Amino acid sequence: xxxxxxxxxxxxxxxxxxxxxxxxxxxxxxxxxxxxxxxxxxxxxxxxxxxxxxxxxxxxxxxxxxxxxxxxxxxxxxxxxxxxxxxxxxxxxxxxxxxxxxxxxxxxxxxxxxxxxxxxxxxxxxxxxxxxxxxxxxxxxxxxxxxxxxxxxxxxxxxxxxxxxxxxxxxxxxxxxxxxxxxxxxxxxxxxxxxxxxxxxxxxxxxxxxxxxxxxxxxxxxxxxxxxxxxxxxxxxxxxxxxxxxxxxxxxxxxxxxxxxxxxxxxxxxxxxxxxxxxxxxxxxxxxxxxxxxxxxxxxxxxxxxxxxxxxxxxxxxxxxxxxxxxxxxxxxxxxxxxxxxxxxxxxxxxxxxxxxxxxxxxxxxxxxxxxxxxxxxxxxxxxxxxxxxxxxxxxxxxxxxxxxxxxxxxxxxxxxxxxxxxxxxxxxxxxxxxxxxxxxxxxxxxxxxxxxxxxxxxxxxxxxxxxxxxxxxxxxxxxxxxxxxxxxxxxxxxxxxxxxxxxx
Numbered sequence: 463x464x465x466x467x468x469x470x471x472x473x474x475x476x477x478x479x480x481x482x483x484x485x486x487x488x489x490x491x492x493x494x495x496x497x498x499x500x501x502x503x504x505x506x507x508x509x510x511x512x513x514x515x516x517x518x519x520x521x522x523x524x525x526x527x528x529x530x531x532x533x534x535x536x537x538x539x540x541x542x543x544x545x546x547x548x549x550x551x552x553x554x555x556x557x558x559x560x561x562x563x564x565x566x567x568x569x570x571x572x573x574x575x576x577x578x579x580x581x582x583x584x585x586x587x588x589x590x591x592x593x594x595x596x597x598x599x600x601x602x603x604x605x606x607x608x609x610x611x612x613x614x615x616x617x618x619x620x621x622x623x624x625x626x627x628x629x630x631x632x633x634x635x636x637x638x639x640x641x642x643x644x645x646x647x648x649x650x651x652x653x654x655x656x657x658x659x660x661x662x663x664x665x666x667x668x669x670x671x672x673x674x675x676x677x678x679x680x681x682x683x684x685x686x687x688x689x690x691x692x693x694x695x696x697x698x699x700x701x702x703x704x705x706x707x708x709x710x711x712x713x714x715x716x717x718x719x720x721x722x723x724x725x726x727x728x729x730x731x732x733x734x735x736x737x738x739x740x741x742x743x744x745x746x747x748x749x750x751x752x753x754x755x756x757x758x759x760x761x762x763x764x765x766x767x768x769x770x771x772x773x774x775x776x777x778x779x780x781x782x783x784x785x786x787x788x789x790x791x792x793x794x795x796x797x798x799x800x801x802x803x804x805x806x807x808x809x810x811x812x813x814x815x816x817x818x819x820x821x822x823x824x825x826x827x828x829x830x831x832x833x834x835x836x837x838x839x840x841x842x843x844x845x846x847x848x849x850x851x852x853x854x855x856x857x858x859x860x861x862x863x864x865x866x867x868x869x870x871x872x873x874x875x876x877x878x879x880x881x882x883x884x885x886x887x888x889x890x891x892x893x894x895x896x897x898x899x900x901x902x903x904x905x906x907x908x909x910x911x912x913x914x915x916x917x918x919x920x921x922x923x924x925x926x927x928x929x930x931x932x933x934x935x936x937x938x939x940x941x942x943x944x945x946x947x948x949x950x951x952x953x954x955x956x957x958x959x960x961x962x963x964x965x966x967x
Contacts, residue, residue, distance in 0.1 A: 527675075532557050534557050554592075668690045668696075717761075780861060801908055
């Protein structure tokens with residue numbers, strides 16, 4: 463009885479914010495006949511999206527919503543990508559069912575989010591995100607901060623199992639449901655609405671297309687279909703106002719331009735240049751997530767060029783942009799670009815990529831700058847290298863929150879560089895077992911390609927990894943002759959033990 467009373471109070475608070483009072487928002491027994499849409503409905507024979515291209519799990523979610531009397535739409539980037547012949551990385555669903563009603567339909571469902579309630583339906587490793595239609599100006603799904611995800615450890619998002627009803631969420635449906643800061647940035651917006659409301663809070667026209675499972679049509683409110691086919695990126699509403707609501711949308715514009723080869727509408731580009739400074743007010747944790755999307759999704763090199771062209775790199779990564787601007791002729795920029803191109807190639811091949819290696823590339827210039835403030839005789843000292851890494855990470859964290867597990871990985875990668883350049887006999891074989899060896903080796907090889915490290919030593923490590931384990935000792939014993947004399951200088955000799963015999967040669 464207590465739960466029913468709380469739920470009744472919840473729906474009473476919700477009713478004033480449901481502008482069109484869609485019946486399914488207040489009762490699971492809503493009729494199937496919905497009001498006529500305000501959108502232009504594009505029938506199945508006039509578009510190229512097919513159910514055969516859609517994840518079977520997404521179809522299960524859509525059909526179960528439909529059979530229960532709710533509306534169910536594929537929405538956002540998945541529809542956009544299908545229209546231009548790309549394979550979507552995920553499928554998002556929009557519905558007029560409340561999150562708690564979605565959870566009742568799916569036993570494999572978890573509710574997440576405080577800024578706006580979302581339902582995640584789990585099918586093994588695939589997650590179908592289901593969002594209730596929101597009133598205009600509510601934050602987009604992709605604008606929500608991501609759950610903590612460790613790409614190196616393979617851990618899933620940290621999700622707490624909520625009660626079937628959350629009184630704190632219901633309370634946000636009152637007077638404070640829509641809150642902005644002094645710059646116009648959305649701080650909280652929890653007002654549900656209908657599909658006719660939902661479209662107006664989305665950021666770009668290309669992301670505001672709805673695929674209706676009921677008749678396989680596409681609903682287009684804002685001319686998004688024409689923009690997708692023309693590969694044009696337009697903002698819904700006034701661009702400057704929308705960027706003030708959520709400055710991270712500017713990074714999304716730069717990312718879509720790089721990923722999809724879309725051309726930014728001139729008013730969008732002008733608004734980005736006018737509002738770029740507002741990006742500094744975005745939460746550092748969100749900027750970390752956006753940085754990963756920019757550089758670890760297979761279009762990192764293009765994203766770097768897009769950020770620089772739009773003047774966003776100076777705000778997102780000021781120390782990186784500052785170093786590149788002060789040293790236009792250094793080898794750091796080619797190293798960064800070539801490293802990002804290599805990472806893009808790994809993504810296309812389905813190989814793993816890590817934030818540790820990415821931030822080692824991005825921070826190479828700031829770390830080198832910190833090291834070069836020291837006397838040259840200290841440049842290869844482990845302590846000097848680690849101190850320089852700490853300085854670069856501290857400066858970065860003022861804008862982008864780099865988790866400690868990744869900052870420690872960056873320190874280890876750079877600390878291993880002198881040991882890889884000057885291996886010491888069979889002790890070098892132990893480095894093969896170091897957890898950061900592969901990333902450090904990739905950095906060494908990249909440096910060697912640009913003349914920043916010994917090509918002979920990079921080749922020696924490449925050959926060592928291809929050699930059978932029982933034969934590696936002979937290669938290590940031969941360091942004093944071949945690879946070492948040709949490339950790196952000999953490291954310091956081992957000290958004799960007091961009172962002991964001279965170690966064997």
